[in-house]
Amino acid sequence: xxxxxxxxxxxxxxxxxxxxxxxxxxxxxxxxxxxxxxxxxxxxxxxxxxxxxxxxxxxxxxxxxxxxxxxxxxxxxxxxxxxxxxxxxxxxxxxxxxxxxxxxxxxxxxxxxxxxxxxxxxxxxxxxxxxxxxxxxxxxxxxxxxxxxxxxxxxxxxxxxxxxxxxxxxxxxxxxxxxxxxxxxxxxxxxxxxxxxxxxxxxxxxxxxxxxxxxxxxxxxxx
Ligand SMILES: [Zn+2]
Numbered sequence: 001x002x003x004x005x006x007x008x009x010x011x012x013x014x015x016x017x018x019x020x021x022x023x024x025x026x027x028x029x030x031x032x033x034x035x036x037x038x039x040x041x042x043x044x045x046x047x048x049x050x051x052x053x054x055x056x057x058x059x060x061x062x063x064x065x066x067x068x069x070x071x072x073x074x075x076x077x078x079x080x081x082x083x084x085x086x087x088x089x090x091x092x093x094x095x096x097x098x099x100x101x102x103x104x105x106x107x108x109x110x111x112x113x114x115x116x117x118x119x120x121x122x123x124x125x126x127x128x129x130x131x132x133x134x135x136x137x138x139x140x141x142x143x144x145x146x147x148x149x150x151x152x153x154x155x156x157x158x159x160x161x162x163x164x165x166x167x168x169x170x171x172x173x174x175x176x177x178x179x180x181x182x183x184x185x186x187x188x189x190x191x192x193x194x195x196x197x198x199x200x201x202x203x204x205x206x207x208x209x210x211x212x213x214x215x216x217x218x219x220x221x222x223x
Contacts (some may be wrong), residue, residue, distance in 0.1 A: 001091050004113055007064065007154035009098040013069030013154050017087060020044035020076065021052075021059035026137040044076050063087055065094040112144055119162050171214045178217065193217075 005015035020043050021039070023126035037056040043063050051060055063086050074093040077088045096102075103110045116124075131138060137211045156162070175192055182191045197213040204212065 001088060003152050003156050004095070005091055005155045006098050006100065006151050008067035008070060008072055008097050010072050011070040011152065012065060013067040015065045015091075015094050016068045017044040017090075018064045018066045019079075020048045020062045022062055022076070023057045024060045046073075063090055065090045071125065108141075109144055112148050113151075116145065116148045116152065117145075117150065118156050119147050122151075124149060141171075151181055156214055167211075171211060174214060174217060176220070 061079040062076040064074045083113045182189045195213045201209045
């Protein structure tokens with residue numbers, strides 16, 4: 001869903017999920033410090049997810065979507081039993097707040113917004129470059145595609161970096177290139193090679209160390 005959030009209408013920033021809580025019940029005990037945990041603590045604060053002590057007034061979990069740059073936010077919605085659906089309702093409110101034409105289900109824009117991501121920009125540029133007729137009708141379509149790419153780039157680039165995913169994909173392909181079939185007792189197995197991991201990488205993180213080892217293998221034969 002992150003990918004489908006429009007950038008902030010106010011500053012172009014990225015929509016981010018915020019969690020908090022608010023009091024739903026009073027304990028009834030007057031000496032209790034309501035200033036810190038209770039109704040007098042003020043409005044919900046983003047990131048306030050600290051569990052309350054058992055003797056404090058009970059709270060309910062809240063979710064909102066806010067702009068990480070300017071702080072503009074949707075109203076807080078209670079999470080209830082289904083966190084995912086509360087998040088989705090927030091996302092709809094967030095997108096509705098922007099002055100964009102309304103999307104109906106089955107709309108072409110609906111399809112574009114679901115299917116097109118930041119990594120498809122090459123494809124769209126290629127389509128644009130190769131189009132040489134019917135600009136009158138295709139123009140608005142290209143505008144829709146371009147708008148989606150801008151939206152997706154703003155909202156995904158921080159939360160879901162494409163670069164490491166692509167690098168890992170390249171490593172996997174290299175491994176596949178180096179894999180061999182092994183037949184043992186009539187069963188066929190895929191065997192990946194033993195990959196040397198030098199001891200000077202001892203201090204690296206587990207994943208980083210593996211990545212370094214795979215990167216040091218000969219490049220895959222692209223023919
Ligand atoms: Zn903003």
